[in-house]
Each structure stands twice: as structure tokens, then as C-alpha cells.
Amino acid sequence: MGLVSSSASSPPVTAAGQPPVMHLASDRHLEASTNLSTWAIARRLPGTLAAATRLGWRTDRHAILALLTCQTGAAALTATALAATTHVLTAVFTADHIAPGLRENLPAVVTLALAACGRYLLDAGALAAAARLAPKAVREADLQVITAATAAELVAYEDPDFEDAHAAASDGAQKTGDLILDAQLLTSATAQMAAAATVVTVLHPVMLPLLTLSVIPCAWGAVHGARIEHAAHHRNLADSRLRNVFRSYTTERNTADEVRAGTMAGFLIRQYRIVSGRLETEQLKATRQALVVQGIGDALTAVGTTTTWGALILLVATGRMELAAAGTAALAVRTSGAALTTTVLAGSRLFRTSLSLDDWAHFLAVAKPWTTRRGTAAVAEDGPHVITTQDVTFTYPGAERPAIDGINLDLKRGEVIALVGENGAGKSTLAKLLTGLFLPTTGSVKWDGVDLAGADPTGVLSKVALVPQDYTRWPLAARENITLGQPRPEGDAAVHAAAASAGADAVIANLPHGLDTSLARSWWGGHDLSGGQWQRIAVARAFHRDAPVLVMDEPTAALDARAEHRIYTRLKALAAGRATVFITHRLANTRLADRIVVLDQGRVAETGTYAELVEQAGSFFEMLKLQEDRD
Numbered sequence: 001m002g003l004v005s006s007s008a009s010s011p012p013v014t015a016a017g018q019p020p021v022m023h024l025a026s027d028r029h030l031e032a033s034t035n036l037s038t039w040a041i042a043r044r045l046p047g048t049l050a051a052a053t054r055l056g057w058r059t060d061r062h063a064i065l066a067l068l069t070c071q072t073g074a075a076a077l078t079a080t081a082l083a084a085t086t087h088v089l090t091a092v093f094t095a096d097h098i099a100p101g102l103r104e105n106l107p108a109v110v111t112l113a114l115a116a117c118g119r120y121l122l123d124a125g126a127l128a129a130a131a132r133l134a135p136k137a138v139r140e141a142d143l144q145v146i147t148a149a150t151a152a153e154l155v156a157y158e159d160p161d162f163e164d165a166h167a168a169a170s171d172g173a174q175k176t177g178d179l180i181l182d183a184q185l186l187t188s189a190t191a192q193m194a195a196a197a198t199v200v201t202v203l204h205p206v207m208l209p210l211l212t213l214s215v216i217p218c219a220w221g222a223v224h225g226a227r228i229e230h231a232a233h234h235r236n237l238a239d240s241r242l243r244n245v246f247r248s249y250t251t252e253r254n255t256a257d258e259v260r261a262g263t264m265a266g267f268l269i270r271q272y273r274i275v276s277g278r279l280e281t282e283q284l285k286a287t288r289q290a291l292v293v294q295g296i297g298d299a300l301t302a303v304g305t306t307t308t309w310g311a312l313i314l315l316v317a318t319g320r321m322e323l324a325a326a327g328t329a330a331l332a333v334r335t336s337g338a339a340l341t342t343t344v345l346a347g348s349r350l351f352r353t354s355l356s357l358d359d360w361a362h363f364l365a366v367a368k369p370w371t372t373r374r375g376t377a378a379v380a381e382d383g384p385h386v387i388t389t390q391d392v393t394f395t396y397p398g399a400e401r402p403a404i405d406g407i408n409l410d411l412k413r414g415e416v417i418a419l420v421g422e423n424g425a426g427k428s429t430l431a432k433l434l435t436g437l438f439l440p441t442t443g444s445v446k447w448d449g450v451d452l453a454g455a456d457p458t459g460v461l462s463k464v465a466l467v468p469q470d471y472t473r474w475p476l477a478a479r480e481n482i483t484l485g486q487p488r489p490e491g492d493a494a495v496h497a498a499a500a501s502a503g504a505d506a507v508i509a510n511l512p513h514g515l516d517t518s519l520a521r522s523w524w525g526g527h528d529l530s531g532g533q534w535q536r537i538a539v540a541r542a543f544h545r546d547a548p549v550l551v552m553d554e555p556t557a558a559l560d561a562r563a564e565h566r567i568y569t570r571l572k573a574l575a576a577g578r579a580t581v582f583i584t585h586r587l588a589n590t591r592l593a594d595r596i597v598v599l600d601q602g603r604v605a606e607t608g609t610y611a612e613l614v615e616q617a618g619s620f621f622e623m624l625k626l627q628e629d630r631d
């Protein structure tokens with residue numbers, strides 16, 4: 001997600017001489033918010049319910065069956081209780097004495113009591129099943145997002161649409177629990193409503209239309225209110241995310257030193273206030289509009305309800321309905337009226353949740369074409385003898401110029417290649433192409449003649465050990481930080497050997513619990529390392545992997561001279577039997593390479609041994625002289 005300055009369509013906020021605050025660029029949500037019609041809301045609900053049921057079925061069949069059974073049972077018992085009520089009320093109002101009347105209708109009384117108790121029990125059962133299902137559904141939905149994200153090609157992360165959809169989907173997955181609970185509420189209310197409505201219709205046909213008419217304004221108000229608020233929520237999505245970005249950059253540990261040293265807190269807090277102000281204004285406007293709409297709906301509903309009660313009284317007064325039946329009708333009107341209102345409110349909530357579920361489904365659709373589908377061609381178990389690039393170009397998604405432009409190279413097993421060049425020359429990108437992390441836009445990368453575009457990606461990547469430029473400080477124990485959760489058969493002996501080669505043995509020796517020490521620095525018991533110590537761990541990680549293709553992107557940038565010397569000394573020994581590539585800006589280190597490749601704007605500018613490039617006195621020699629003069 002890129003950050004851009006204010007666009008012409010949204011005027012910049014210039015409070016008291018402050019620079020305009022940034023807006024987030026992409027926002028498909030804004031478009032979505034303007035396209036929400038009430039009809040769209042109504043049409044969406046059945047599909048959403050079906051999606052919730054499918055997700056529930058995949059997650060916990062027993063719970064979803066229990067949920068459906070309890071809800072059907074509760075609806076049947078509601079109808080039974082209402083029917084029994086007629087009998088009981090008839091007994092009460094028509095008998096000379098209430099007690100004998102009740103005794104004569106004992107089965108109806110017992111049925112009424114049992115049905116009422118049973119309904120409450122089944123409602124509770126349905127709620128329990130939904131509560132059991134909801135967290136599992138969240139987990140399942142989130143796992144689908146995680147699975148889709150990890151199955152995608154690495155280059156997908158360079159595509160802003162993928163990243164944007166991914167962020168929205170993560171929020172959407174968290175809402176699936178609400179979806180299950182809202183769906184339970186909706187189906188429960190609908191079932192109750194249907195049961196009560198049937199009884200009302202049997203008692204007098206005019207009652208149901210009256211009742212329905214009285215609830216329509218309430219439904220209209222609730223749905224329109226939800227629509228207004230959801231549209232505002234969508235309009236605010238970009239600003240909400242921007243505010244979160246300001247918040248985390250202002251308070252997180254990674255930036256805490258720069259915030260203080262750069263005395264940036266005031267500036268950042270002002271930005272936070274400006275974005276918050278925008279959010280609050282938008283939200284307040286929407287809340288006012290929604291309240292007006294809902295107020296109108298509620299007022300009309302009050303009129304409708306009064307009319308319904310009036311009609312009931314009129315029916316009794318004119319002798320068109322018996323007093324006993326009127327008692328049941330009164331109960332049924334109340335039951336179905338309340339159920340109708342709950343149905344409407346649950347429906348509007350479900351609609352809101354369904355939009356979040358849309359974000360979730362949208363990401364799964366966006367991620368699909370990015371899914372790694374390369375082929376099944378196998379590469380040699382012991383790694384490639386030769387890696388060949390043929391006219392390789394690579395352009396990042398959305399970029400205008402290629403980062404790699406027509407590269408032809410051979411890298412043989414046992415050979416060490418140093419990639420050098422100015423910032424942005426394309427070194428890291430080429431390293432990712434050689435290892436199959438990226439596929440070329442045009443041209444090919446082949447391992448022993450096998451095009452990586454058609455090779456089994458797991459087979460390829462299992463033969464690669466990579467120290468990326470921005471290595472990860474995993475919040476795991478020191479051991480897992482080196483094994484990456486994949487210990488070798490030799491166990492800790494291999495970990496210690498890799499650590500020694502990378503100069504990380506001293507780091508581990510100083511940890512309070514050795515390899516068991518947690519390096520999750522923000523947690524109690526977690527131990528922090530210095531930048532250079534972390535880099536030694538990252539190099540040890542690559543050495544431990546013992547893979548036939550070793551790629552190290554500026555592996556010693558944070559290391560002291562002794563540690564750097566140690567790594568490059570070990571590298572020569574480790575390179576035997578491997579294809580090794582390292583990227584460095586310290587050109588003196590390239591002496592140990594068998595070949596140096598100098599990149600310039602994505603092209604090979606020079607290539608040769610250290611001595612040859614010095615002899616040529618080209619750009620490599622020029623950079624070398626600049627460094628030597630500086631040192």
C-alpha cells in the first residue's frame with residue numbers, strides 16, 4: 001500500500017500552517033460504498049447466509065447440525081405454544097370456574113408449559129452451538145487467507161492490489177464469527193416470526209398484513225441506517241488505516257529511537273489528530289443521517305403498531321373475534337412483532353458483516369491467479385551443476401522500467417560470484433531470479449537445463465539457502481532462529497557448527513539459556529541482540545541449511561571487521577560443492593570471488609576476476625579507488 005500526498009479530489013487539510021496530511025492511494029471501498037442500494041442489500045443476504053453455512057459446515061459439522069436442529073425445533077415449539085395458548089385461554093374465559101376449566105384442558109396446559117420450556121432450552125442450545133462455531137469459523141476463514149497468501153508467488157507482494165486486498169481480508173476473516181452469530185439470530189427470529197405469523201393468520205386473516213405493514217418502516221429505517229453507516233465506514237477505511245500507520249510508527253519499538261532523536265512526536269501526533277478529525281467528522285455526519293432515517297422508520301412503525309392493536313380491539317368489539325382468540329392474537333402479535341423487528345435488525349447487521357465477508361472472498365479471488373503454479377519438473381537432488389540465465393528481464397508489477405534487463409550469465413557449482421553495483425542496480429532482484437523466488441518477465445533461468453518456470457517450486461527452494469538483505473528477527477528461541485524449525489539429523493551439533501562458521505557461537509554462549517533463549521525481545525523472558533549479532537544469526541541460518549545454492553545479500557553489512565573476515569574466510573571453504581552468490585558494497589571482499597559481476601541499471605556492465613577488473617580500470621576500479629581513498 002503506497003502513501004501519496006493529498007489528491008485534488010480531496011482538499012488538503014492545512015490546519016495552522018501544517019503540511020497537508022497524506023491520504024492512502026488505493027480505495028476500492030469508496031467505489032463500493034457509493035454502489036450500495038437497498039436492493040443490493042436484500043439480494044446479498046441469502047448468499048451471505050449460504051456462505052456462512054458452508055463455512056460452518058467445513059468448520060464443525062456437529063455444531064452446524066446442532067444449530068439447525070435447535071432452530072427448527074424452537075420454531076416448531078413456538079407454534080405449538082401459541083396453539084396451546086388458544087386452548088388454555090378458551091378454558092379460562094369460557095368456563096364458569098377457572099380451575100375445572102383448566103383441569104379439563106390439562107393436556108393443553110402441559111403442552112404449553114413444555115413447549116415454552118423446550119423453546120427456551122432449544123434457543124439456548126442454538127446460541128451455544130453458534131458460540132462454539134463462531135471462533136472456529138474465524139480460525140478457518142483466517143487460515144484460508146494465510147494459505148492463499150503463502151501459496152502466492154513472492155512477486156504478488158510487489159502488487160499493491162494484492163497487499164490492499166490482503167489487509168482487508170484479514171479484517172474480514174475476523175468478522176466471520178459475527179456472521180455466524182448474526183445468522184443464528186436472523187434465522188431464529190425468522191423462524192419465530194413464521195410460527196407466530198401462522199397463528200395470527202389462522203386467528204384472523206387481516207392481522208398478518210397489518211403486522212407486516214407496521215414493521216416495514218422499521219425495516220426501511222434499519223436497512224437505510226446500516227447502509228449510510230457502512231458507506232461511511234468504507235469511505236473511512238483508507239483514513240483508518242492511515243491513522244493506524246501513524247499510531248504504530250509513533251509508538252512502536254522499531255521507531256522509538258528515531259521518534260525521540262528526531263523530536264518527531266509532536267509532528268506525528270498532529271498528523272494523528274488531523275486524520276482522526278477527518279474520521280470523526282465523517283462518522284458524525286453518517287450517524288446523524290442514520291439516526292434521522294431510523295427515527296422516521298421507528299415513528300412510522302409506532303403508527304403501524306397502534307393501528308394493529310386498534311384493529312384487534314375492533315375485531316373483538318364487533319364480535320368478529322372471540323375474546324379467547326383475541327388473547328392468543330395479542331400474544332402472537334407481540335411475538336411476531338418482536339420477531340419481525342429482530343429479523344430486520346439482524347438482517348441489517350448481517351448485511352454489514354456480509355460486506356466484510358466480501359472483502360475476505362475478494363482476496364481469495366485476487367490471490368488465486370497469483371498462486372504458484374509452475375510445473376512438476378524436478379531439479380537434481382544434490383542441486384544444480386550450472387545455473388544459466390538467458391536474456392532475463394524482470395519488471396516489478398506497476399513499474400515502468402525493468403529492474404533487470406537482458407542478463408545472460410552462467411554460475412557453476414563450486415564457483416563464488418560477487419554481485420556488485422550501485423544502489424538500485426538490480427543485485428537483489430537478480431539474486432531472487434537465480435534462486436527461483438522470482439520468475440523472469442521474459443527470458444529464462446535454468447538449473448541444469450530445467451527452466452525454473454516449469455520446475456516444482458518446493459524442490460527448487462529446498463535447495464536454496466538465502467540471507468536476504470532485510471533478514472527477519474524471528475520472535476523464536478535462538479535454536480529455531482537458526483534451524484527455522486527444520487533441525488538437521490545431527491541436532492544441536494549442526495546448529496553449533498553453523499553458528500561457529502557465522503561467528504554466532506559467541507552470541508549464543510552469552511545467552512542466558514543458550515539455544516533455548518527466546519529472542520522475542522518484546523516479551524518477558526525475551527533477550528535482545530545487537531544489529532550485528534542478529535546478522536550473525538541470519539548467516540548461521542543459511543549455513544545450517546546446508547543447501548547447494550547459497551545466496552547472501554550484503555551478509556556482513558552490520559558486522560565488525562573481525563566477524564566479517566571470519567565469514568568470508570569460511571565462505572570459501574563452504575563454497576566447495578555449492579553455487580554461491582554474494583552481494584556486497586565493500587569491494588575488497590570481492591577478492592575471494594571467482595568472478596565479479598558488476599550491474600548497472602539492470603544490465604551487466606563488467607564481469608571478470610578481481611585482477612581482471614582492476615586491470616580494465618572501468619567502473620569497478622573507479623568504485624574501488626573511491627572506497628580505498630575513503631578508508
Ligand SMILES: Nc1ncnc2c1ncn2[C@@H]1O[C@H](COP(=O)(O)OP(=O)(O)OP(=O)(O)O)[C@@H](O)[C@H]1O
Pocket residue numbers: 158396397399403421422423424425426427428429430469
Ligand atoms: N517492489 C518494487 N516495485 C518497483 N520497483 C522496485 C521494487 N523493488 C525494487 N524496485 C526497483 O528495482 C530496481 C532494482 O532494485 P534492487 O533492490 O534489485 O537493487 P539493488 O542493486 O539490490 O540495490 P541496493 O544496493 O540498494 O540494495 C531499483 O531501481 C528499485 O527501485
